[in-house]
Amino acid sequence: MKYVDEFRDPGKAASLIKRIEELARKIDLGQARPLHIMEVCGGHTHTIFRYGIKQMLPEAMELVHGPGCPVCVLPMGRVDDCVALAEHPEVIFATFGDAMRVPGSKKSLLQARAEGADVRMVYSPLDALDLARRHPAREVVFFGLGFETTMPSTALTLLQAEREGIRNFSLFCNHITIIPTIKAILESPDLELDGFIGPGHVSMIIGMQPYRFIAEQYQKPLVITGFEPLDILQGIWMVLKQLAEGRHEIENQYQRIVPEEGNRTAQDAVNRVFELREFFEWRGLGSIDHSGVRVRKEYAWYDAERRFSIPNLKIADPKACECGDVLKGIIKPRECKVFGTSCTPETPLGALMVSSEGACAAYYTYGRTEIAKPGV
Amino acid sequence: MCLGIPGKIVQVTDPENKLALVDVAGVRRQINIACIVDESHPAESCVGDWVLVHVGFAMIRVDENEAAKTLALLEELGNMQDELDAMRHSGRPDA
Numbered sequence: 254m255k256y257v258d259e260f261r262d263p264g265k266a267a268s269l270i271k272r273i274e275e276l277a278r279k280i281d282l283g284q285a286r287p288l289h290i291m292e293v294c295g296g297h298t299h300t301i302f303r304y305g306i307k308q309m310l311p312e313a314m315e316l317v318h319g320p321g322c323p324v325c326v327l328p329m330g331r332v333d334d335c336v337a338l339a340e341h342p343e344v345i346f347a348t349f350g351d352a353m354r355v356p357g358s359k360k361s362l363l364q365a366r367a368e369g370a371d372v373r374m375v376y377s378p379l380d381a382l383d384l385a386r387r388h389p390a391r392e393v394v395f396f397g398l399g400f401e402t403t404m405p406s407t408a409l410t411l412l413q414a415e416r417e418g419i420r421n422f423s424l425f426c427n428h429i430t431i432i433p434t435i436k437a438i439l440e441s442p443d444l445e446l447d448g449f450i451g452p453g454h455v456s457m458i459i460g461m462q463p464y465r466f467i468a469e470q471y472q473k474p475l476v477i478t479g480f481e482p483l484d485i486l487q488g489i490w491m492v493l494k495q496l497a498e499g500r501h502e503i504e505n506q507y508q509r510i511v512p513e514e515g516n517r518t519a520q521d522a523v524n525r526v527f528e529l530r531e532f533f534e535w536r537g538l539g540s541i542d543h544s545g546v547r548v549r550k551e552y553a554w555y556d557a558e559r560r561f562s563i564p565n566l567k568i569a570d571p572k573a574c575e576c577g578d579v580l581k582g583i584i585k586p587r588e589c590k591v592f593g594t595s596c597t598p599e600t601p602l603g604a605l606m607v608s609s610e611g612a613c614a615a616y617y618t619y620g621r622t623e624i625a626k627p628g629v
Numbered sequence: 630m631c632l633g634i635p636g637k638i639v640q641v642t643d644p645e646n647k648l649a650l651v652d653v654a655g656v657r658r659q660i661n662i663a664c665i666v667d668e669s670h671p672a673e674s675c676v677g678d679w680v681l682v683h684v685g686f687a688m689i690r691v692d693e694n695e696a697a698k699t700l701a702l703l704e705e706l707g708n709m710q711d712e713l714d715a716m717r718h719s720g721r722p723d724a
Contacts, residue, residue: 303705349714349715373721374715374718374719375719375720376719377660377684377685377686377719379660380685380719381720383720402633402683402688403683403684405686406685406686409663410661413661416646436679454632454688480699481698481702486718509691509695516664516688519664519688529718608709
């Protein structure tokens with residue numbers, strides 16, 4: 254596949270790295286610390302580690318790994334709610350595979366299944382709806398999870414259930430929304446960030462407009478960026494260029510996928526089905542205003558929180574975990590006391606160790622060995 | 630979850646409910662195409678389209694080069710097999 258080789262052009266990568274080095278040397282924001290650029294999305298975190306992008310960057314700048322891994326920020330209390338739902342004898346609990354191993358206060362969904370709960374891994378909410386069609390005597394609860402990238406699919410599935418009059422299907426809604434989360438990070442008193450690599454596929458849905466406040470109110474640059482290693486290098490270069498020129502704008506490196514206005518059909522479905530919650534609890538970050546959505550009362554029948562009694566308890570993160578400080582970029586994964594000892598991908602204590610998109614799992618998997626630069 | 634996977638639409642199975650059959654690296658499954666159709670590109674005209682599929686929903690049309698690059702990236706990230714396995718075994722009690 255020649256275009257792949259071309260895209261991974263090592264010459265292009267080398268030239269970008271050189272330009273990044275030059276800019277990083279030039280930028281002086283009057284700070285004693287290196288420049289901090291946060292990649293918000295877990296998909297970016299994975300690419301950055303897989304291709305060793307961290308090691309290619311000059312010492313004058315550092316990447317901070319953001320909260321954009323939905324599985325990682327799921328609080329323990331919500332996992333307990335999932336387990337409680339799954340343990341209802343009439344329930345088939347349908348979930349994406351990523352959520353199976355996230356630890357609850359007593360057990361994970363994987364453990365609940367081993368003890369007899371009917372937990373099914375599904376690839377798509379459509380498959381959960383199909384389970385409801387095929388098991389009319391059972392109650393199928395779909396565990397809706399993720400940012401704006403997966404929110405439209407859940408909304409469209411719920412609308413499909415309504416159209417077909419399928420009544421034994423409901424949603425345990427844990428969808429979260431990126432904008433209030435970025436805002437909470439920007440409001441954090443110990444914030445040390447100079448710019449953002451913006452998420453690619455969330456932006457494909459929401460478009461560019463929702464990010465404007467970051468430039469206007471907080472004077473920080475954000476560049477919506479693709480997932481290829483060269484995309485990420487280019488995104489970093491575009492953020493640095495803004496900093497060097499004293500600009501703070503919302504730019505789009507990923508124009509081939511992200512239209513300025515986003516996807517209207519997806520936005521309409523989301524707005525029809527969901528409304529903002531007053532607040533939502535995040536693992537490691539605590540409660541963030543308006544950062545989650547719930548099912549509107551017009552679709553109350555499809556809302557598992559209304560249909561079933563769930564414990565809905567707030568469970569504190571394990572004391573030893575420092576996921577919150579890692580998420581805010583205050584410490585690096587390795588600086589956490591339990592990293593790699595009692596917290597590993599096989600037996601995660603903290604959520605950041607669970608998913609391949611979590612900063613700690615990425616450090617654990619890729620951080621110990623130097624990875625060859627692309628094309629070298 | 631957030632990367633998606635490219636596939637090619639081979640048949641529009643239910644234009645009214647916007648359902649189509651997609652081929653993702655040799656695995657065929659039904660997906661929803663509501664987010665990529667409009668008056669200028671109705672469901673019936675989607676056969677042959679390359680699309681980025683997120684959890685069973687086509688979210689955007691892409692060109693063939695972009696699709697090939699994304700497939701190669703997924704392969705290198707080690708996500709490809711997981712994604713295809715998730716599609717194959719979806720909903721099974723023993724999966």
